[in-house]
Amino acid sequence: MFRTATAADTDAVLGVLMGAFGFQADTPKYRHLRRMLQNAPDQWRVMHHDDRIVGTVHIGDKRLQIGCAAILQGDVGEVAVLPSAHGQGLGSQLMADTVAWMKANRYDLSRLGGLVKFYARFGYLRFPRRYIEFLVGREVGAGASRIQLGQIPIDAGLAAKLKPFDPNVHAEDYARLADEFRQRYQGRLVSDRAAQPPGPNDVFFVFEDDGRVLGYAFAYELDREYTEFEARLVIADLAYPRDKPHVLATLVANLNNIAFRKGYPRITARFPFDPQILRALADIPIHFQVNETYGSVAANMLQIVNLGSLLEKLTPELESRLADSAAPDFRGRIEIDIEKDSAALEIADGRIKPAKTANADLRLAIPEFEMMQMVLGMLSFAELRELLDPKPALTPQLASLLSDLFPRKPVWSGNWG
DSSP, X not given: OEEEOOGGGHHHHHHHHHHHHOOOTTSHHHHHHHHHXXXXXXXXXXXXXXXXXXXXXXXEXXXXXETTEEEEEEEEEEEEEOGGGTTSSHHHHHHHHHHHHHHHTTOOEEEEEEEHHHHGGGTOEEOOEEEEEEEOSOEEEETTEEEEOOOOOOOHHHHTTEEEOOHHHHHHHHHHHHHHHHTTOBTEEOOOOOOOOOOTTEEEEEEEETTEEEEXXXXXXXXXXXXXXXXXXXXXXXXXXXXXXXXXXXXXXXXHHHHHHHTOSEEEEOOOOOHHHHHHHHTSSOEEEEEEEOOSSXXXXXXXXXXXXXXXXXXXXXHHHHHTSSOTTOOEEXXXXXXXXXXXXXXXXXXXXXXXXXXXXXXXXXXHHHHHHHHHTSSOHHHHHHHSSSOOOOOHHHHHHHHHHSOOOOBOOSTTO
């Protein structure tokens, strides 16, 4: 039997997690999971067998902004079955229930990280992570010379504008700037979380000019390097005005210098792959790499859980794109088939609404992986059309419309990987 957890299940669920993952009570992980269970028990599913809880999974809610629309992503984690119950197929039953529950509750996408061989059985596909890596303090070749990278000089006037983040002084400007910056990008997280005071392992500072915050950087320090995209110093959040790239340069140079003084060989960041950001970074004497990485045996994985719900939630943004398209007066029904699921949209009088798949004027067979990329703005329909075999036969009007409905966009890179 499967059900949503309650606060009364906290100790039993923690027992399953400790048995599965081998951590002890009164450790940081234990305290973190206890808080999660007590604060949001409805984000956990539990599995009963022989009148006791033997399995559990956490399904975290993330709302991702796609233009003026928002879609719901279920982040699956802490998938656990008691060791004494292994070998009975309970883990497979738990995951099958998890995916079915998300589909029934109109989740649109789901993400997890784990063993590809296991999770692929439940519809998950390997999906890339994107991050930028800054190399600090290394020796590099320049022709016949060798140059030691080190501290980046910062103009004294600019350095004086860097101040430690003070929530009592900077919180309002922080919220404004964060919102303005994130509005540029697809897939950003919908959140009303306010800035918190820096913790003991946080690096949080602002660029303040005449009492106004023009930029901020928030990074955190880890006790070791955990993954290729989690260095000792990780830039978790950063923002600046688009017309002031010198602010970005100053923030990044300061982070480089902090890492250099601590002896850290690199910094990682989930910056969007925005040409304007990359151009600004290219003006800084810092070695950086733009990485899109796929796991192998274990990987970041993503799937479309409910195509109908996904397309329905996207309609406000699709209608906005329709109004600005070359075919705003188009009328017709378009079906999208991702093999495991299909859904249709009715377009008429400048409006878009869900429709039955029967009698569609056009049926598009789109691989699920590419459909996820199009939704996030990582791939345009115009690019996809050239990759499909056979290439869809479309009228010029319809080809133009679909390219306008699904364009390539700058994408926030951390929330889906």
